[in-house]
Amino acid sequence: MMGAVWLRLVLWAGSGLLVVAAAVTSRPGRLAVWEVLLYLVILAAAFLVVPRRPAVGLGLGLGAWLLCYLLRVEFDSATGVLALAPALAVLSFLAGRHAPDPRPTAITLTLAEFAGVVVALTERGGSDTALAVTSGIGVLGVVPWAIGRFRRRYVELQDVGWEHAALLERSVENARDAERARLAGEMHDLVGHELARAALLTGALELEPTLTTGQREAAKTARASVTAAAERLADVMQVLRADEDEPVATLEEVVARSGLDVELTNHRKTAIDGIIARTVHRVTAEALTNVIKHAPRAHVTVTLTANLELRITNGPAPRTHAVGSGKGLVGLAERVALVGGWFEAAPSDDGGFEVRAKLPERPRASTTPTHVRRERTAEEIRKSARRTVLITSVVCAGIAVGVPGYMVFDAVTSVLTPQQFERAQLGQDDDSLDLPLRTRVDNPLGVTAPPNTECRYYSTHPNPFDGDRHDLHQLCFRDDRLVSKQWLVRRSG
Numbered sequence: 001m002m003g004a005v006w007l008r009l010v011l012w013a014g015s016g017l018l019v020v021a022a023a024v025t026s027r028p029g030r031l032a033v034w035e036v037l038l039y040l041v042i043l044a045a046a047f048l049v050v051p052r053r054p055a056v057g058l059g060l061g062l063g064a065w066l067l068c069y070l071l072r073v074e075f076d077s078a079t080g081v082l083a084l085a086p087a088l089a090v091l092s093f094l095a096g097r098h099a100p101d102p103r104p105t106a107i108t109l110t111l112a113e114f115a116g117v118v119v120a121l122t123e124r125g126g127s128d129t130a131l132a133v134t135s136g137i138g139v140l141g142v143v144p145w146a147i148g149r150f151r152r153r154y155v156e157l158q159d160v161g162w163e164h165a166a167l168l169e170r171s172v173e174n175a176r177d178a179e180r181a182r183l184a185g186e187m188h189d190l191v192g193h194e195l196a197r198a199a200l201l202t203g204a205l206e207l208e209p210t211l212t213t214g215q216r217e218a219a220k221t222a223r224a225s226v227t228a229a230a231e232r233l234a235d236v237m238q239v240l241r242a243d244e245d246e247p248v249a250t251l252e253e254v255v256a257r258s259g260l261d262v263e264l265t266n267h268r269k270t271a272i273d274g275i276i277a278r279t280v281h282r283v284t285a286e287a288l289t290n291v292i293k294h295a296p297r298a299h300v301t302v303t304l305t306a307n308l309e310l311r312i313t314n315g316p317a318p319r320t321h322a323v324g325s326g327k328g329l330v331g332l333a334e335r336v337a338l339v340g341g342w343f344e345a346a347p348s349d350d351g352g353f354e355v356r357a358k359l360p361e362r363p364r365a366s367t368t369p370t371h372v373r374r375e376r377t378a379e380e381i382r383k384s385a386r387r388t389v390l391i392t393s394v395v396c397a398g399i400a401v402g403v404p405g406y407m408v409f410d411a412v413t414s415v416l417t418p419q420q421f422e423r424a425q426l427g428q429d430d431d432s433l434d435l436p437l438r439t440r441v442d443n444p445l446g447v448t449a450p451p452n453t454e455c456r457y458y459s460t461h462p463n464p465f466d467g468d469r470h471d472l473h474q475l476c477f478r479d480d481r482l483v484s485k486q487w488l489v490r491r492s493g
Helices: 002-024 033-049 054-072 077-082 085-098 102-122 127-206 213-240 251-258 274-294 328-338 370-412 418-423
Strands: 262-266 300-304 309-314 342-347 353-358 454-459 472-478 481-488
Touching: 002 033, 002 077, 002 085, 033 054, 033 085, 054 077, 054 085, 054 102, 054 127, 085 102, 085 127, 102 127, 127 213, 127 370, 251 262, 251 274, 251 300, 274 300, 274 309, 274 328, 274 353, 328 342, 328 353, 370 454
Parallel strands: 262 300
Antiparallel strands: 300 309, 309 353, 342 353, 454 472, 472 481
16 A cells, blocks of 8 residues: 555656756746646645546546646647646556546546637637647547556456466365365274274174183273274264254354353344355354454454344454464355355454355355456456557547648648739738638747737648748738738748
């Protein structure tokens, strides 16, 4: 737990370095000190809540990135994009990784995309900015989120695999124990037969008339020893081969034997199936044994409902130095699962401990064996992998095709040809000019306009990829009349 907190702290600090760097840069869109502090606080809150509230953490990251970019899009879009880019990517991954249900985080991404596009189209830069918002959220939000979803499924598959391995190991141990018990039974039958035969022969020797009194006493002692050995062997095997049909102690007897301060509430008035009754008593006995070892002076409550829900709770107690094997609760979970019930054990809110089990009326097979869960999880991770590849491919293909396509569209539909530029005369009315329907940009960086004029900027040619792609035709108007025109040669280097 502490390791996860430190990891998020490191991620926050690393992401915040670029935010701080955006304040000391000499670019025109650099961040003010109050903005740096605001974004660092927002990111700290986002990293803090994202494991428990993935949609909230993701929403904070998206909101901070959109705010930073949209406020600076007219001055320095690069600073706006990059300042919070690492933080948004990491938060998107963590949101996908921690979200048990992907829908809230997917809705958050969709709402952020919609809000960013609407603000871009209505307030900040138009279609250029909307395209940048879509691309940014796609690369920094959707793709890391999809990778986080895949990572979650992969970890789930690992967990189920380890659980399956543990189940197989326990199955092997159970089979080995059962085989040992069977062999012990067979040895009892063989050895017991030989002991009985030896006792019979010794008894016959004891009655031999030719023996002296001392020899008869020795034979009598030998017969008694063989008989005692046979009885001890029978007692041992009675324990190893306990029959399920033997009488089962009542729950009250199990509680009374513990010697603890136990408050018992038994709402079950009808008879319980023998195997289920043994399971109830096994869970109760093991739970009370754990209380004796770890909280011997704690008050204990044992409750059995009419529908066979068992709850054993103990209050807080001074810590003891008892060390358990760790197999008791695992064994109980296995036992309860074998009859078709469910089991859980965990610390309670008041510092105590609680064991709960829900048992069926009759033993039944578990409805979700580990191998079935493993197959389902494997299928889910395959689907998640396909979705991750599909989402990443669609986003990358959309950017690879959409951005150049938009650049071509933007350049072609805003071209003011040299001939049209030459025909435009100063003092000419706006409506009489032969102008394109669209402008290339609204306020290009590094360009000044004459005072008290409204300027429009058009492409000089339709190719947006050559060395002259930044050249613009500037036409400035005052009172809807052309007062200035200029060919702006703006080389990109």
